[in-house]
Amino acid sequence: MIHVTRDLLTVLLDHADERDPLSANLQLSATPAAEFDTQTGLDPETPVLTHFTLADVGGSVNAVFGVDLGTPAGRGRARFLSHPDGALELSKTDDLAAVVLVAVPPYDDDHVAAFDRAGEPVELGIIDAVPPEESVPE
Structure with missing residues (x-):
């Protein structure tokens, strides 16, 4: 089973709707269930999809130097795609x-x-929980 927060799923679906008839393609990142402030009912190590990265982030550095700065270290092993043609x-x-x-x-x-990755369906669980707040060190 794959878990996603309600808020992230809402944002992703809104983004796909706004881009239609163009497709959406976003990289997703997960947060371990143990890091949530509220109880999720999941095993603490269970990844929950919580964030997305815009497709263009870090693109120019990657194009010139071949370094992907758009994906936070250890994240980005999931993707969101929309198919405006209706193929689910x-x-x-x-x-x-x-x-x-x-x-x-x-x-x-x-x-x-x-x-x-092989195209086999995986059960999708929607979690009504907010991921921990993140900040950039000063």
């Missing part, structure tokens, strides 16, 4: 990751699914 499955042209969330119109909870 992975395609051969999709960017893959260990886990891929795919959404189709009308971009609601009933039109999103999770898949593993």
